[in-house]
Amino acid sequence: MSALLDVRALTKRFPVRGSERRVHAVDDVSFTIERGESVGLVGESGCGKSTLVRLVTRLLDPSDGRIVFAGRDVGVIPPAQFTHAPERRLIQMVFQDPADSLNPRFTAFDTIAEPLRRLGTPAQRAALADHVAELADLVGLPRELLGRFPHQLSGGQQQRVGIARAIALRPRLLVLDEPTSALDVSVQATILHLLAELRDRLGMSYLFVSHDLNLVRLLTDRVLVMYLGKIVESGRSEEVFDRPAHPYTRALMSAVPAPDPAARRARIALVGEPRSPIDPPPTVCRFHGRCPDGVERCTREMPVLRPGPAADHLAACHFGFAVGAPAQGSGARRSGGEPAA
Numbered sequence: 001m002s003a004l005l006d007v008r009a010l011t012k013r014f015p016v017r018g019s020e021r022r023v024h025a026v027d028d029v030s031f032t033i034e035r036g037e038s039v040g041l042v043g044e045s046g047c048g049k050s051t052l053v054r055l056v057t058r059l060l061d062p063s064d065g066r067i068v069f070a071g072r073d074v075g076v077i078p079p080a081q082f083t084h085a086p087e088r089r090l091i092q093m094v095f096q097d098p099a100d101s102l103n104p105r106f107t108a109f110d111t112i113a114e115p116l117r118r119l120g121t122p123a124q125r126a127a128l129a130d131h132v133a134e135l136a137d138l139v140g141l142p143r144e145l146l147g148r149f150p151h152q153l154s155g156g157q158q159q160r161v162g163i164a165r166a167i168a169l170r171p172r173l174l175v176l177d178e179p180t181s182a183l184d185v186s187v188q189a190t191i192l193h194l195l196a197e198l199r200d201r202l203g204m205s206y207l208f209v210s211h212d213l214n215l216v217r218l219l220t221d222r223v224l225v226m227y228l229g230k231i232v233e234s235g236r237s238e239e240v241f242d243r244p245a246h247p248y249t250r251a252l253m254s255a256v257p258a259p260d261p262a263a264r265r266a267r268i269a270l271v272g273e274p275r276s277p278i279d280p281p282p283t284v285c286r287f288h289g290r291c292p293d294g295v296e297r298c299t300r301e302m303p304v305l306r307p308g309p310a311a312d313h314l315a316a317c318h319f320g321f322a323v324g325a326p327a328q329g330s331g332a333r334r335s336g337g338e339p340a341a
């Protein structure tokens with residue numbers, strides 16, 4: 001069976017006001033999400049995560065590339081028509097800041113009922129109150145809070161409302177853009193627990209965006225690492241966390257405290273600022289300049305994603321899977337030459 005979501009060479013360029021130049025927010029990105037699979041998307045602020053998920057949810061038009069969902073190319077459907085497309089109810093999004101994404105004039109009931117009223121089946125609309133109450137139960141929102149407005153709810157309760165709205169139409173793919181980062185740390189854990197439970201109970205696929213790698217490891221089967229508009233590494237979460245191949249991923253992972261002291265890695269500090277995303281040179285590795293392992297070749301040849309020894313593990317670095325490569329950037333590869341794989 002084909003993947004639930006198949007994204008091919010997806011590209012989004014934003015015009016820079018008053019010039020011909022373009023911000024390369026998402027650049028030639030390809031990946032798949034299988035049915036029931038949970039995929040994490042990580043990378044520092046500004047690397048293009050939100051743009052990518054807004055393309056997938058059709059809140060933005062791609063500049064180029066394809067978005068195939070359940071066998072249909074949804075990337076070509078104009079946003080106004082997508083509102084009525086059958087795929088619309090099957091791809092839903094949970095936003096970063098529930099306070100921002102909830103209508104302040106809607107009660108929790110109205111917020112959760114709104115997608116059912118608009119796109120629900122006749123049966124769902126006929127038994128609206130029952131459906132909303134069931135959804136409240138499903139996300140752990142006490143039914144007596146359904147009459148409240150967002151400002152009368154805590155951050156955690158607001159996000160439960162946002163999640164209930166997103167799952168009301170039983171989507172196949174739930175896209176979560178930093179769903180807990182606006183919440184208190186104590187509330188984050190309960191919302192994550194809820195998300196893990198819902199995924200298992202409802203069999204949804206997740207595209208889970210977060211800069212918190214611990215959360216990604218907990219909640220995902222596979223992970224995509226983005227740097228300046230490009231996916232620089234992807235693979236099974238366990239594999240990428242335990243054996244990161246790209247120098248950028250290694251730096252990210254080195255900042256995650258390992259539960260096992262024996263597995264703890266020395267922290268790799270990244271120095272310098274990322275390159276500009278405006279018309280970056282096509283033949284220079286985007287990480288060059290900040291990369292501890294960069295060499296002259298990296299300034300004249302853009303690395304492409306290539307497979308490593310483990311299934312599904314890809315990295316876009318000339319030296320990513322070099323045999324005998326040091327566990328982290330020590331500069332040894334500067335004289336070590338080419339990778340064997």
Ligand SMILES: Nc1ncnc2c1ncn2[C@@H]1O[C@H](COP(=O)(O)OP(=O)(O)O)[C@@H](O)[C@H]1O
Pocket residue numbers: 014015023024025043044045046047048049050051052277
């Ligand atoms: N509407 C827009 N117009 C112009 N540039 C944008 C727009 N949205 C995002 N960008 C730029 O695209 C890049 C990626 O942004 P974003 O997708 O928000 O990254 P992230 O979610 O990883 O922080 C950034 O350089 C950002 O400034």
Ligand code: SF4
Pocket residue numbers: 246247248285286287288289291292293294295298303316317318319320
């Ligand atoms: S290609 Fe070069 S600059 Fe880019 S990540 Fe690899 S070593 Fe670093």
Ligand SMILES: [Mg+2]
Pocket residue numbers: 049050051
């Ligand atoms: Mg973002």
